[in-house]
Structure formats: structure tokens, C-alpha cells
Amino acid sequence: MIDAIVIGSGPNGLAAAITLAQSGRSVRVYEAQSQPGGGLRSAELTEPGYVHDVCATVVAMALASPFLKTLPLAAHGLELVHPDAPFAHPLDDGSAVIVERSVDATADALGGDDGRAYRRVMTPLVRDAAPLMEALLAPIGLRQPRLMASFGLKAIRSADGFARALFQSERARAMFAGAAAHSLVPLEFYATAGYGLGLVIAAHAVGWPVVRGGSQRMADAMTSYLTSLGGEVVTGERIESFAQLPKTRAILCDLAPRQFLRIAGDRVPSSYRKQLEKFRHGPGVFKMDWALSAPVPWRDVHCHRAGTLHVGGTLAEIADGERASWNGRISEKPYVLVVQPSIFDASRAPAGCHTLWAYCHVPNGSTRDMTDVIEAQIERFAPGFRDTIVARHAMGPAAMEARNANLIGGDIAGGAADLAQIFTRPASAFRPYSTPIDGVYLCSSSTPPGVGVHGMCGYHAAQAVLKSHKPFQHGGP
Ligand SMILES: Cc1cc2nc3c(=O)[nH]c(=O)nc-3n(C[C@H](O)[C@H](O)[C@H](O)COP(=O)(O)OP(=O)(O)OC[C@H]3O[C@@H](n4cnc5c(N)ncnc54)[C@H](O)[C@@H]3O)c2cc1C
Incomplete structure (x- = not known):
């Protein structure tokens, strides 16, 4: 029994996994792509020898992040x-x-x-x-x-x-x-x-x-730190349904609402499904x-x-x-x-x-x-x-x-971030990370505080898991 599983290894997924691992929980992250990082990836997109950041490149929000700035990422190769x-x-x-x-x-x-x-x-x-x-x-x-x-x-x-x-x-x-x-x-x-x-x-x-050597190095440093805490990252494994996952007490989804609905299927109560279906992309x-x-x-x-x-x-x-x-x-x-x-x-x-x-x-x-x-x-x-x-x-x-399946229609912000939606991401303003499915949480940039490499969506979602002792006491989904 793994204490928690995170679907998606973007900065929020990794931040959630690290928060749980720091609290002594066993954590496994599943990532669809061959490398961890989500928005933090680099590749030789043009010619050999030229390293390009595929998505995020300026990491100001990581330095401003009350959580990420506390992590020993320099010791894990981040410069x-x-x-x-x-x-x-x-x-x-x-x-x-x-x-x-x-x-x-x-x-x-x-x-x-x-x-x-x-x-x-x-x-x-x-x-x-x-x-x-x-x-x-x-x-x-x-x-x-x-x-x-x-x-x-x-x-x-x-x-x-x-x-x-x-x-x-x-x-x-x-x-x-x-x-x-x-x-x-x-x-x-x-x-x-x-x-x-x-x-x-x-x-x-x-x-x-920017990150010396490319943003991927930041994802690598977070992964290395997570591993040092006992966490695991499995790459190249796209999750299509919760049935694919091993037994766990909590699932944290670093996913856009539309993706979450597809994976959770008919386990999502219709009232919550309707709310998430109204979520707008910019x-x-x-x-x-x-x-x-x-x-x-x-x-x-x-x-x-x-x-x-x-x-x-x-x-x-x-x-x-x-x-x-x-x-x-x-x-x-x-x-x-x-x-x-x-x-x-x-x-x-x-x-x-x-x-x-x-x-x-x-x-x-x-x-x-x-x-x-x-x-x-x-x-x-x-x-x-x-x-x-x-x-x-x-x-x-x-x-x-x-x-990256989260970038719906090319929306890099995890959903339109106008006043009507910035505080109600993805649905309820009061419990944005919990879902009506016992032990299942959202932790992507479609939750507060939204877009950027700050990891705070993941951190807050993990805090919600830790505060809700229920999934840890009674077994989750
Ligand atoms: C082109 C671009 C430029 C950007 N520039 C900046 C910038 O300069 N500075 C900045 O702060 N922010 C920038 N951003 C935004 C930033 O990258 C995102 O806000 C941040 O990455 C969101 O993190 P996340 O963890 O919520 O999701 P993501 O980083 O999107 O990660 C989600 C992960 O989940 C994986 N996944 C999805 N579905 C599944 C599944 N079914 N099974 C398994 N894995 C799955 C994806 O492959 C991905 O790795 C940029 C984004 C883009 C796209």
C-alpha cells in the first residue's frame, strides 16, 4: 500500500509529492512523458548543442514561492x-x-x-x-x-x-x-x-x-530531492483510469479538470462533473x-x-x-x-x-x-x-x-485566469483541492494560486491531504 500517488510530474505534482514525502509518507509519481517536469522541460528542439526550454523558462515564481524556496535544490544540482x-x-x-x-x-x-x-x-x-x-x-x-x-x-x-x-x-x-x-x-x-x-x-x-543548463535541471533537482526522501517517479506511464493504479490511500491529480473527468469516469458525482465542465480555458x-x-x-x-x-x-x-x-x-x-x-x-x-x-x-x-x-x-x-x-x-x-495533455487548446495557464475564475479554481473556493471522491485531490495550476512555476498548488493540495486524516486512516479509493 503506497500512502499517496501523484498523477503528473509538473512542478505542482513534484511539490505535492515532496511535501508528502517530507512528512514521512510513501509517494509514487506517474508521468506520461519520458522525462519528469511538465512545464519544466528542456530539449535540443532546433540543432544539436542548442538547449531550449520547451515551456517555462523564467523561474521568478520559484524564488518567490514560500515552499520551493525552502527546498535544498542547489544541493541537487539547481543553479x-x-x-x-x-x-x-x-x-x-x-x-x-x-x-x-x-x-x-x-x-x-x-x-x-x-x-x-x-x-x-x-x-x-x-x-x-x-x-x-x-x-x-x-x-x-x-x-x-x-x-x-x-x-x-x-x-x-x-x-x-x-x-x-x-x-x-x-x-x-x-x-x-x-x-x-x-x-x-x-x-x-x-x-x-x-x-x-x-x-x-x-x-x-x-x-x-533562468536555470543554468535549462529548466529541465529544476525538474531533475526536484526529482532528485524527492528520491532522496524515498519518493519514486515512474516516467512513460500515462494514466487513463484510476483502475490502473496500485492500492493507495490518496491520489493527487496534477491534471486539468477535463483530464481529471476523463480519468475519474463515472466515479465523479454529476453535480461536481457539471461544475468542472463549466471550467473555462483561456x-x-x-x-x-x-x-x-x-x-x-x-x-x-x-x-x-x-x-x-x-x-x-x-x-x-x-x-x-x-x-x-x-x-x-x-x-x-x-x-x-x-x-x-x-x-x-x-x-x-x-x-x-x-x-x-x-x-x-x-x-x-x-x-x-x-x-x-x-x-x-x-x-x-x-x-x-x-x-x-x-x-x-x-x-x-x-x-x-x-x-502535455494539460495544455488544453494551448492554454498554458491551466484555465482562464480572469477575476471570475482565479478564486474559484476549479470549482469551489473553499475546498479547491478536494474532490467529492474520497481520497482524490486536484493539485495542478487549475487550482489556486494558478499558473507559474511556484509549486504552491501542489503544496496546498498535499497539506489538504495531510489535514484530512480520513484517507490515511480508512484506506482511500
Ligand atoms: C510555453 C509555456 C511557457 C511558460 N512559461 C513560463 C515561465 O516562463 N515561467 C513560469 O513561471 N511559468 C511558465 N509557464 C507556466 C508553467 O509551466 C505552468 O504554470 C506549470 O508548469 C504548471 O505546473 P503543473 O504541475 O500544474 O502542470 P504541468 O507542468 O503542466 O505538468 C503536468 C504533468 O502531468 C503530466 N500528465 C498529464 N496527463 C497525464 C496522465 N494522464 N498520466 C500521467 N501524466 C500526465 C504531463 O505530461 C505533465 O508532465 C509556461 C507554460 C508554457 C506551456
């Missing part, structure tokens, strides 16, 4: 690499806004009233970053009520309204839009300011690092990776100091693009998230050469090839970019879902 500046936002006039690790340096570069406004808003939030992140990465509750109230007053606003009210220049507004657009939610929707603020706070408080992404013969020739050379670049121009342009993908339309000038890891981590490419990672948002399930559109957007701010391309690899929503 993070910090770019000089967390992110940059290139503009059509050839300049770029650079967000530095320091609030003051960023405010000084913005200058004038915008610099003062930035310093006024960000300084107290960054000072309280650790307790704030702990509260933000917890299920709905009243943790840190004073901090959450002061953050919430700003965060509840739309990113569009917040940026227009706080900043006078298009430069500063564009910079904030670029951070908020990570949410995959239209920037005029309530609470999108919260995404932008959260990511900017993280940029200053913990940085936006836009998909079209992902690209390149092998390059040289660094991207950004017009503003300061962009080479940044790990991440938000490519898409002004606030209005980014808002248009995000609205389009949400409403099922393709933007011909989309917001493109670009990461250039090899500038800071030479192990990712042959000497003198580079890798580049990018995606844009597209309608869920879109079949349109966005290669030309994405490359044109980068070329707009880096003329000559196409001349540096040695090889490219593109993945639309269907290809992404084939690599």
Missing part, C-alpha cells in the same frame, strides 16, 4: 542565473524601458513624474514582498489582511486603467502593459493590474532568473525557439542586459492584441514574450551562438502558423534579426497539447 536586468520593453523610437533589479534605478531611468510615481507605488510593495507573495500564493483567505488590502486596492483595477492613471508617458504605460499581459487576460479586465504589479514586485524583490500560445548565430540585434543595445523582452509596442497595441486572442481573433501585431537565456548562460548554445525563446497569445485551439508574424514583431525592434537565424522550431496549440 539559477540572473540577467543584469529582469526585463526590457523596446519601443518604435529605438529606445527601450529597462526594468532593473533596483526600484530606484528603474524610477531614475523613467524620470520625471513617472519616475516619482513608480518609486512611490513600488517601494512599499517591494519592501513587503515576502509576506505579500506568501498571501498571494495561498488559497483564498485572510492572510496578511493589512498588506492584502493595500495591494488589493491597486490590484483590483484593470491594467489599462492603472497604467493610464499612474503614468503620463506612453513609455511607462507600455512597460506596465508588457508585465500585465503575462496574464493572458484582456488588459481592460478587472484585476489585471494585480498580475502586472505581482510580476514587477518579483522583478525587484527576487529577480527573473487563449492558447504559439511557441517558437530559434538557434541563432549571434545575439538578437536589438536597436537599443541596453536590451542585451535583460533576460526577458516584452515585444509589442504601446499599451494600446498590446491591449488590442490581448483582446483579440481572448475573443477568438488573431492579432497581426501580437504581444510577443521573448527570452534570451544564452546571453547569461553560455551552456545553452555552441560558443558564440545563441538560443531565443518566444511565444504570442492566440485563440484557444488556433491552427494558424504565427512564425512570420512573431519574427516580424521581433524584426521591428531588432532589424537584421532574421539574418541571425540558424534554425527554428515552432509549436502551435495542438503540438503543445500533444507534449
